[in-house]
Amino acid sequence: MSGVGDRMEEKRAAKEKLSRLDDMDPDDPGFMPALRELRAEVLQHAAFEDADYRPTGWVRAVVPGTRQGMIKRALWQGLLAGTAGGVVMTLGEKIEQAVTGRPDSHVPARVLQRLTGLPERPGLQPLTVNWGMHYGQAALLGVIRSVMAQAGLRGPVASAKFAVVRLTNDQILENATGVGAPPQTWPRKELVVDLLHKAVYAFATGAVADALAARGGPGPGQRHAAARTGRHAHVGPLPRRHAFGA
Incomplete structure (x- = not known):
């Protein structure tokens, strides 16, 4: 599966787990373990998205500025x-x-x-x-x-x-x-x-x-374009810390 497909699948799975948590009582013994699992997956997903939009190659050497x-x-x-x-x-x-x-x-x-x-x-x-x-x-x-x-x-x-x-x-x-x-x-x-x-x-x-x-x-x-080479629609913005040159 492509990187974009992986991320979409992770989002779908997270929505399902969130829905199950919504149906559970906070006093349920399985509520907190499920919540911690969901939190870990969300943090991992955010880290992957940050890596996906991080400029690569000739762009990576640029020191972020203001x-x-x-x-x-x-x-x-x-x-x-x-x-x-x-x-x-x-x-x-x-x-x-x-x-x-x-x-x-x-x-x-x-x-x-x-x-x-x-x-x-x-x-x-x-x-x-x-x-x-x-x-x-x-x-x-x-x-x-x-x-x-x-x-x-x-x-x-x-x-x-x-x-x-x-x-x-x-x-x-x-x-x-x-x-x-x-x-x-x-x-x-x-x-x-x-x-x-x-x-x-x-x-x-x-x-x-x-x-x-x-x-x-x-x-x-140019850094945004370098995050996804070629012509693509629906490409999210760069993280702010990667947006400005030195």
Whole structure:
């Protein structure tokens, strides 16, 4: 019988014994021995379940940590990863502008001016304000990608999800301040360029965040997946002490 089948059989037997105990009088000479037997079996079953969900192999070496430690790592690693992603995105933009002749965008500066109440002026905006919003936003959003990596959401699929987060963030701020309009109203060429650069940012940020997070071992989600390899439904949660990395 499989390990899961064994556990189910043990649960069924325990329910039967509990039912028999319920029918017995506490003064019955057999009540206490039966109760002690049931207690021992329940404790043994709990120990087996703990062993079943204990990570194995390459996961076992990870020293359990705390949620607070994971959040602290996500904060500094995310700021670093997001800044790196912003640099890579900017380099890509400069290469694209050299080829297409597209002028610099001052949307970031205008958004920051309206969010903070800074004075606006027509035409070109101050470079410091433009870069402040450009890199500040990239760094802060990197924390979200780092949280994903710390949780165990890593790789290209996680970065693709993060690209949607980046695009959504931009559109909320730009539309809420009246600086931008919904993407479906943009010229298709501008839309493609924006999607391309934000994807570059997302995947570059993801690569750095994943590499930094990997130094602390697998995340809780990866440890959970390692408890039952393959695709399975109804897999219980990990014991709390195995949930967080070092």
